[in-house]
Amino acid sequence: MSDTGRLSRSLEIFERAAKVIPGGIYGSKAPGFLVPGSYPYYIESAKGCRMRDADGNEYIDYLCGYGSQIVGYGNERVDGPACERASRGDLLDQPAPVMVDLAERLVGGVEGASWAVFMKNGTDATTLAYSLARVRTEKPIAIMASGAYHGAANWCGANPFAALAADSASVLSFRYNDLAGLERLFAEKRGRIACLFLTPYHHPTFRPQEMPDPALYETARRLCDSEGALLVMDDIRGNFRLHPRGSHVRFGAKPDLWCMGKAMANGYPISALLGGDGTRGTANSFFITGTYWMSAVPMVAAMATMDEMERLGGVPRLERLGLLLKEGLESAGKEVGFGARVSGPPAIPFLTFDEDPDLYLNQRFGAAMARRGVFMHPHHNWFISLAHDEDDIAQTIGRSREAFAAMASGAE
Amino acid sequence: MEKNLDRLSRADAATLARVRFATTVRLVALAAEAEPGLRAKASARPFSLVLSAPGLPSAGICSRRGAITSWAGGAKAPAGALPPSLVLRFTSSRAAARTLGGGGGAPLPLFFGPGAVSALAFFRPAAARVPAMLRDPATEAALKARLLGEAAMRGLAEVAVSDASLAERLAHVPDGSVAVEAAGAFSIGIAKSGRRIEILDPAPATPSARLTFRDAAGAIAVFTGSRAAVVALGAGEVAVGGLLPLVQGLFAVLDRLGEYMAVGNEGVAR
Numbered sequence: 001m002s003d004t005g006r007l008s009r010s011l012e013i014f015e016r017a018a019k020v021i022p023g024g025i026y027g028s029k030a031p032g033f034l035v036p037g038s039y040p041y042y043i044e045s046a047k048g049c050r051m052r053d054a055d056g057n058e059y060i061d062y063l064c065g066y067g068s069q070i071v072g073y074g075n076e077r078v079d080g081p082a083c084e085r086a087s088r089g090d091l092l093d094q095p096a097p098v099m100v101d102l103a104e105r106l107v108g109g110v111e112g113a114s115w116a117v118f119m120k121n122g123t124d125a126t127t128l129a130y131s132l133a134r135v136r137t138e139k140p141i142a143i144m145a146s147g148a149y150h151g152a153a154n155w156c157g158a159n160p161f162a163a164l165a166a167d168s169a170s171v172l173s174f175r176y177n178d179l180a181g182l183e184r185l186f187a188e189k190r191g192r193i194a195c196l197f198l199t200p201y202h203h204p205t206f207r208p209q210e211m212p213d214p215a216l217y218e219t220a221r222r223l224c225d226s227e228g229a230l231l232v233m234d235d236i237r238g239n240f241r242l243h244p245r246g247s248h249v250r251f252g253a254k255p256d257l258w259c260m261g262k263a264m265a266n267g268y269p270i271s272a273l274l275g276g277d278g279t280r281g282t283a284n285s286f287f288i289t290g291t292y293w294m295s296a297v298p299m300v301a302a303m304a305t306m307d308e309m310e311r312l313g314g315v316p317r318l319e320r321l322g323l324l325l326k327e328g329l330e331s332a333g334k335e336v337g338f339g340a341r342v343s344g345p346p347a348i349p350f351l352t353f354d355e356d357p358d359l360y361l362n363q364r365f366g367a368a369m370a371r372r373g374v375f376m377h378p379h380h381n382w383f384i385s386l387a388h389d390e391d392d393i394a395q396t397i398g399r400s401r402e403a404f405a406a407m408a409s410g411a412e
Numbered sequence: 413m414e415k416n417l418d419r420l421s422r423a424d425a426a427t428l429a430r431v432r433f434a435t436t437v438r439l440v441a442l443a444a445e446a447e448p449g450l451r452a453k454a455s456a457r458p459f460s461l462v463l464s465a466p467g468l469p470s471a472g473i474c475s476r477r478g479a480i481t482s483w484a485g486g487a488k489a490p491a492g493a494l495p496p497s498l499v500l501r502f503t504s505s506r507a508a509a510r511t512l513g514g515g516g517g518a519p520l521p522l523f524f525g526p527g528a529v530s531a532l533a534f535f536r537p538a539a540a541r542v543p544a545m546l547r548d549p550a551t552e553a554a555l556k557a558r559l560l561g562e563a564a565m566r567g568l569a570e571v572a573v574s575d576a577s578l579a580e581r582l583a584h585v586p587d588g589s590v591a592v593e594a595a596g597a598f599s600i601g602i603a604k605s606g607r608r609i610e611i612l613d614p615a616p617a618t619p620s621a622r623l624t625f626r627d628a629a630g631a632i633a634v635f636t637g638s639r640a641a642v643v644a645l646g647a648g649e650v651a652v653g654g655l656l657p658l659v660q661g662l663f664a665v666l667d668r669l670g671e672y673m674a675v676g677n678e679g680v681a682r
Binding site for chain 1: 576577578579580581583584588620621640642643645646647648651652653654655656657660
């Protein structure tokens with residue numbers, strides 16, 4: 001069911017966009033990834049955990065800028081220092097001293113890391129990790145879990161066109177948590193594997209999330225050691241929502257490289273690649289650069305974000321809020337007969353319906369919630385931020401009860 | 413992809429010929445359903461007509477007891493279909509693609525039974541009538557949408573299995589069924605399994621995904637390429653529900669089909 005009246009300005013802007021922008025909106029923000037006609041296409045403003053679309057409709061937001069917001073939109077304790085830094089210059093001829101402050105802070109905070117370099121997007125970090133791994137090991141193959149997202153680059157299969165197949169020919173995949181399958185892949189490709197990419201837990205789109213098998217990381221480390229391959233932790237989505245010292249600590253993993261981004265600077269554009277001592281030499285000799293990679297404002301924002309996360313209660317608070325949401329949604333669904341199940345860690349939840357692997361119910365639920373002023377993505381995991389509070393969660397659960405009831409009666 | 417049929421690779425020419433076999437027999441059957449004059453020609457005498465070319469799976473059409481059925485892609489003729497009365501034998505895939513694309517040339521007619529003359533008397537005007545119906549502004553939008561939708565789904569099935577460049581892409585697309593519908597115009601089902609796409613008639617009641625055009629005009633705009641599918645989606649002219657990765661994957665196959673349909677006959681891209 002579309003709701004074009006409520007979203008008329010979004011649709012109007014989209015029609016203009018379609019004339020000058022491929023697809024109108026491209027990539028993960030494309031209307032087709034949501035439920036077209038039920039979700040807004042354009043957001044005008046946001047504050048805390050609430051945002052307002054181009055038509056003036058307000059939403060409690062559970063996408064958080066695809067995870068980049070962790071202490072809330074428009075947080076003065078982050079934006080204040082960032083604006084102050086901007087007034088003194090952002091992108092300079094040489095890095096600002098804050099780059100060293102940030103590197104020291106990350107290296108001191110992220111368990112196992114001894115160096116850090118900065119870039120803009122998660123894809124920059126994962127692509128650099130893959131390059132460093134190949135150079136360090138002088139081997140070509142990367143292994144990843146099927147369905148895992150490691151960025152929008154051709155090497156990790158974001159665009160499976162025949163003409164680009166050569167770019168990803170050295171990237172092989174195994175079924176997440178299939179330890180025997182992973183062992184087999186390492187045995188089959190012995191002597192040719194540069195690295196194993198893992199996200200802290202499995203967060204594929206369109207599917208329930210999956211926590212790691214208790215033996216996954218021990219197995220991964222052993223296989224990488226025996227092969228001389230690097231274990232790369234793609235922590236871009238989990239970034240500081242699972243553990244303040246890096247998501248690997250939560251699961252007892254011991255990576256060689258860490259990709260970080262998203263929540264690192266509360267939406268300011270920065271990502272990072274961190275490494276241990278074993279990869280420092282390769283990083284020293286590798287040409288790493290990008291026009292905007294050393295801009296100072298996001299680095300100041302990253303420092304301020306880490307302070308603010310701590311001040312607002314950090315991971316324990318995110319977990320508590322996430323658990324409240326999970327319990328509330330599951331119970332609201334059950335009340336009217338839906339097998340609604342929230343998967344993943346509490347701070348990065350995703351709801352699916354046991355009875356509907358094709359996600360029709362996800363789409364109906366997401367659309368019903370959007371109409372009730374709650375932005376919950378139907379196909380991509382959600383994020384809790386430290387700007388959410390118990391009242392926001394209670395309001396969300398209340399509205400979900402209405403949405404589930406409407407779905408049960410077919411009247412949404 | 414090369415836009416000139418003469419310069420098309422042998423493999424691509426074979427795919428294009430498969431597409432034209434499949435769409436021709438289906439659309440000719442639909443045209444006969446829609447137009448009394450053609451229906452009368454088809455009913456003059458029972459027949460079964462087969463299109464054939466070296467190395468290609470054949471396609472066919474059968475008229476018997478007022479019912480007109482078609483098949484393609486190497487599928488067996490439906491139960492009750494007559495043995496071939498007439499085989500139109502093309503010398504090559506390229507010749508088949510050229511002739512069925514309106515570029516001239518003629519297949520060799522092989523007569524096998526008493527229905528052969530009726531088959532020929534029906535097929536020639538019916539095959540010529542289909543593009544005219546699609547061009548004619550007087551053709552009802554619902555019929556036009558149905559013809560285009562059926563052509564797209566038949567073409568999709570042939571391209572998916574025949575075009576090697578789609579193998580990698582299709583490997584990433586989940587298996588399942590899709591109902592493609594336009595209110596008041598058509599409802600077509602397809603089932604994807606590996607690289608194979610099968611037409612389901614009728615469309616499944618509980619498909620893995622649904623692609624629903626708001627109306628016939630919306631379907632025509634997308635199937636003729638005058639409106640990009642992703643834009644039509646955003647504008648609410650078409651809705652997708654269910655297993656989205658399946659539909660998104662099929663969009664890529666439709667894009668490839670669009671490239672085949674843009675191949676021209678005589679050195680000039682259409």
